[in-house]
Amino acid sequence: MKSGTALIAEINATPVEAGDAVFWWLGQLGYVVKTATAIIYFDPYLTPRPDRLVAPLLHPEEVSNANLVLGTHNHSDHIDRPAWPRIAAVSPNARFIVPRAVAAQAAQMNLDPTRVIGLDAEAEWQASGTQVTAIAAAHEFFDRDEVTGYPYLGYLVRSGGVTIYHSGDTLRYEGLETRLRQQPLDLVFLPINGRDARRLRAGIIGNMTYQEAADLAGGVRPRLTVPGHYDMFARNGENPALFADYMRVKYPGLHFWIGPHGTAVRLLSYSWPR
16 A cells, blocks of 8 residues: 555556556545546545544645546535645646535635636536536435535546546435446446434435445446445444445446555456456
């Protein structure tokens, strides 16, 4: 496992050709993905907290290589408000994509509003060979506002000849699988921590269970599925071995990855599922 400047150096030095991608898990639902055309940070959670089970792999000031930073919703482990202005300072060309309601708060986040792109579901942004399409997410609920739109998003990213889906925090809701099957998916990141009355009573909003995440993967059949959001907090975790066992039994032809933080994983190591 690499962290700090060693991790940044590895990301920068890793070659990626068109049609390939390499990713590194930062913990929770945070990933760095390098394609042939961009280095993309999905939900990077870099602020220390005493209840974190996984320490930040990077200091924000070390993130000097970001082209895009995507935040799925306004919870601190997904849009890390203390970290983002510090990333912006050392990655001066980075753009920050967030739900539209969050973009309106760019000045409060000490971000240059011209660098912040606010999207609602099905809205698109593209530049320099990368296209981002927002997908509605149901973080137990949609909570859609008539003015600002959906507060929880996933992102469908086409970059360097690969298509990536990062779901953000969501349930497997009616219509999601149909939407995702409109194009072949190479790489899919899904939460598996689930939900229950105990967590909801404590204000912990839930996500897909490991079975629901596996069944979504089984429906859309990406080249590689990566479960996350099970490792960071003791009160909101899950055993990834349960996901792995369910996938092996129910979808034996599908590839998935479960592994350590800060380790390079290359997409071309995995063939399309049978």
